[in-house]
Amino acid sequence: MGRAKKAVLAYSGGVDTSVCIPYLKQEWGVEEVITFAADLGQGDELEPIRRKALDSGASQSIVGDLIEPFITEFAFPAIRANALYEGRYPLSTALARPLIARRLVEIAREVGADAVAHGCTGKGNDQVRFDVAIGALAPDLKVLAPAREWGMSREETIAYGERCGIPSPVSKTSPYSIDLNLLGRSIEAGPLEDPNVEPPEEIYALTVSVAAAPDQPQVVEIGFEHGYPVSIDGVRLDPVSLIRRANALAGAHGFGRLDMIENRVVGIKSREIYETPGLLLLIKAHQELESLTLAADVLRSKRQLEQQWADLVYQGLWFGPLKDAIDGFIERTQSSVNGSVKVKLHKGNATVVGRSSAADSLYVDAMATYDRGDQFDHRAAEGFIYVWGLPTRLWAARHRHR
């Protein structure tokens, strides 16, 4: 592969990505490491992280606010796609990776780097997402993943860092591996590795327990335009504020926790805990509005494509052709997804209790009603059923006496 001269490293401020800096320079002969730390709404203070990269040997330390594009270009399309990996996980981590990769590539161009680096291990999904995205956006850039090759244990990594002047974590490090952004938290490892152990309450930060949730239910009304959420309880909000508000509302009622066994791209089953209150609430409301405004056959086809969309985003194929093609389908469907959905939040549940669409509802009273206004032609059903059931009757007649 040849040596890289200048690498842009995706940097979080943690031990592993910090150790990547001296490791790349000392072991892999990279002359200059420039770090990039993304603000994705995780709430970390970025100035200490920026300084820590310099203290760890970075020649330049860049921090960048990506919150707005994260929500508008990644989270909102996921809501339109009702994207739930394996029917459950709303991709809070997965959606951030192609955005970080895109920014890494831009920075590499700006500083004239010949490589991009990340601290992912060889067992996870994030390495797949970074490597594939970078390969698609900048095939000429090398991708360096030292943690995939260094074979150091956690203790050895900390010791290596100490030898290079990287302070070991002050407090006793948490046994958990946590990934955090404005869409939610993912919590893995430590005691959670036993899939039969109940997650301790202490791991949660964005949602309260059912026991601690208020006794009073709260109905929230979410407004959509073209499949994008635009308001909560009649108040128009910009995309970032809307996600924050949805997180706060759902989290306060203990809605949005997941405990699942998930199938990673690399073949491993892993036990994952998530809390993604706002995103799950918005997807639920969006699904409901679609059930009112999309035709039955479009809905059925969309449900299948949604699953493929979630799979491919999880699997790191954000910049691939299938994503692009399915997005075309979704875009075409969303022009009529306008209206609002009422969801009752109560004790860990989010229950849809109403939906309406002034211009696009396909629910027609005169068809649905059992009252006087009924305009459905009941007698037409007979002929329809004669034809509809014909193949079944023919087959049954053949097989009845066997």
Ligand code: ARG
């Ligand atoms: N399993 C989740 C995913 O693949 C969460 C990964 C969390 N990433 C991390 N580096 N801790 O999307």
